[in-house]
Amino acid sequence: MIGKAALPLLLLPALPCMAGSLQFSQPLDCTLGETCFIQNFVDRDPGPGWRDHLCGALSYDGHQGTDFALPTVADMAAGVTVRAAAPGRVLRTRDGEEDGAMAAGADVSAAECGNAVVIAHEDGWQSVYCHLREGSVRVQPGAIVLNGAPLAEVGMSGAAAFPHLHFALYHNGQLVDPFQPDLTESCTLAPTDTLFEPELTAAATxxxxxxxxxxxxxxxxxxxxxxxxxxxxxxxxxxxxxxxxxxxxxxxxxxxxxxxxxxxxxxxxxxxxxxxxxxxxxxxxxxxxxxxxxxxxxxxxxxxxxxxxxxxxxxxxxxxx
CATH class of the missing domain: 2.60.40.3880 (Immunoglobulin-like)
Incomplete structure (x- = not known):
């Protein structure tokens, strides 16, 4: 779990023109509610407390992303692929951070995001993928990736107490909640409100x-x-x-x-x-x-x-x- 991506975000000139409007796919190979689940959503409370997009407590103070969690460490060891949520250019990567270091008592403050990939997309969008499995990152900075391209595997590196992918979206440097990007406070969510395509139905319990x-x-x-x-x-x-x-x-x-x-x-x-x-x-x-x-x-x-x-x-x- 991290309070911020902990990898510097870098806004690049616009990518070559991509047909159609930008949409994001599920960023890892799993079935929500069966082989993975969302443990934490983006924190929507601007104060010292926390609130998810449904006005529930499935977040924590300052959480800037969506945590797609695996049930057990054994699931991580079996290998779950992390994929690019949209086409773009790889900006930054990091590998070599040990899985489970925080649980073992190590100081991970210099690399809270752990092993990671940052991708720039069209129109000022960026996606960040944190806590990747040590040694699993498959892409290099500068690489052009298509939607669904394999990036790495889900891990437990950096400030992670459990195996999961911390997935964050930014638009022109501003954090965006993919489950409710319009910042409404209705505490309800229609499937068409999300940035995911196909739509993701994520149970909060x-x-x-x-x-x-x-x-x-x-x-x-x-x-x-x-x-x-x-x-x-x-x-x-x-x-x-x-x-x-x-x-x-x-x-x-x-x-x-x-x-x-x-x-x-x-x-x-x-x-x-x-x-x-x-x-x-x-x-x-x-x-x-x-x-x-x-x-x-x-x-x-x-x-x-x-x-x-x-x-x-x-x-x-x-x-x-």
């Missing part, structure tokens, strides 16, 4: 993943690589359902409901008294006397806001003799 466990997984494990458990035995010490999500708001409830053979039914509500950019919660039952009845079990996890589900995940596990 959701469940990244959910799963079963027989002992509680720690949060560090969830963030590194999602555990997967499809089967267990009748003597498992507990049956736990966990949920990992983003954008929870104060007053929301995470409801976990598990049902299974022999009329087994369990429901637990976890209320949230403060907003959280990411969250991890779990609920479950200890093994009953005589063990778990064999068969299929199902858990439904819901984020409830004012009693209405805003996100749902369903998971299953098979218990054997």
């Amino acid at each position: 959701g469940l990244i993943a959910a799963g079963f466990a027989t002992t509680p997984p720690d949060y560090a494990t969830i963030q590194t690589e999602l555990p997967r458990l499809d089967t267990t035995t009748a003597t498992a010490p507990a049956l736990i359902a966990w949920g990992y999500g983003w954008g929870i708001q104060a007053g929301d409830i995470l409801r976990v409901h598990i049902d299974g053979p022999g009329g087994f039914s369990f429901t637990h509500d976890t209320p949230f008294d403060a907003p959280k950019v990411r969250f991890y919660r779990l609920a479950g039952k200890k093994m009953p006397p005589g063990g778990w009845p064999p068969g299929p079990y199902r858990a439904t996890l819901e984020i409830l806001r004012a009693g209405t589900p805003v996100a749902t995940r369903e998971i299953r596990i098979e218990i054997t003799d």
